[in-house]
Amino acid sequence: MAALLPSTLSIQKESKAIAIKETSLFGAALPTSLKAEFSPCFHKELRKKLSIGPIKAQTAATTPAVNQPSEKKTLRKGTAIITGASSGLGLATAKSLAETGKWHVIMACRNFLKAEKAAKSAGIPKENYTVMHLDLASLESVRQFVDTFRRSGRPLDVLVCNAAVYLPTAKEPTFTADGFELSVGTNHLGHFLLSRLLLDDLKQSDYPQRRLIIVGSITGNTNTLAGNVPPKANLGDLRGLAGGLNGVGSSSMIDGGEFDGAKAYKDSKVCNMLTMQEFHRRFHEETGVSFASLYPGCIAETGLFREHIPLFRLLFPPFQKYITKGYVSEDEAGKRLAQVVSDPSLSKSGVYWSWNKNSSSFENQLSKEASDAEKARKLWEVSEKLVGLA
Ligand code: NDP
């Protein structure tokens, strides 16, 4: 149990924390009256500008839409990019989507060989995936990935920003190729640039439901028990981020404080959830693209905890299974994220999805900070500058 306790959290504090009402994990399912979006929009001019050839119809791989009479138009195979699909949630989601035969998954990974091996050993059908190199810890690599993807000639129907690093035991910050603290640089800034660039591609897709999904987490939400385990997420006034997050001229932490790896991860998840909402406010109406985030459950055995001490890795899964009951298998979590990718009933934009004990999805409440529209706007503007978009 000691391994599960952050150094600043005493047993006494823990029991106090447990008294905090956990509104989001086991909340009741909310009714969702969601309508599917059918707004095909081909921006030919934009495609010309981006020098992309005609979108392939992929008729050979079409699959009849479920419950549709055969004379009706068949839906072509969708293309989904999933970052960090070489392990954990990303791999399980890729598998779940590819197995339906209705999706081609672009596995956007930093380790090409690892991703190929993972896809093979997960039994993902060869024709339903492509591995493409992407290192989110380098803005140059993000731009190169976008170029490579565009040259593939595939349309883009769904983008899933899933990859992440978590460095809870690091004493000193490490940095991306562009000099940003590694967790925020990878989890937020890399994905921010990627999704800003690929929004143009999503706009061009003629797929009935186009989505941009950014994986969030309960631990970034301080309106939950998990989010109250120290160190708590807090972006402050973003002074560290505005200063470049480089640990030289400015702090390596978004709020300008001392480096703390666990906090940096939680802060990055707040950024992910704020970014999703800002995308929704800026682009949903204009483009018809749906923006969503989610907490898939505590997938306690993934590679995310690889940097944690061995005792934590041993105790964390039984702790989540038998004590918090927040545990979910990689397989189940993959099915949940696959639902957010393709289920017509989860097409609503601006939503942070969670699942209750019976594995039914519901629209969850974000914490005050993770739903602060003013902070989201500021985060957007500062991030634009850092990644070279403004
Ligand atoms: P994993 O470590 O299993 O997966 C993370 C993936 O991100 C790996 O494929 C990893 O690649 C990839 N990645 C890391 N750095 C980079 C980079 N610089 N460029 C490209 N890819 C990179 O962890 P999870 O599956 O648990 O995490 C997936 C998502 O789920 C994350 O966003 C996490 O925040 C979220 N999440 C996880 C929870 C959990 O309980 N596990 C709970 C809530 C949210 P490689 O294989 O090469 O290391």
Ligand code: PMR
């Ligand atoms: Mg948590 C319902 C209670 C709950 C849930 C759902 C989680 C999820 N955690 C809960 C409670 C607690 N955790 C309590 C009471 C403690 C103190 C003993 C505790 C501790 C703890 C630690 C030390 N928890 C952790 C850590 C981590 O290092 C993980 C983390 O914060 O990663 C950022 C973690 C997590 N707890 C979760 C989830 C989902 C995580 C990890 C992953 C994430 O947010 O992405």
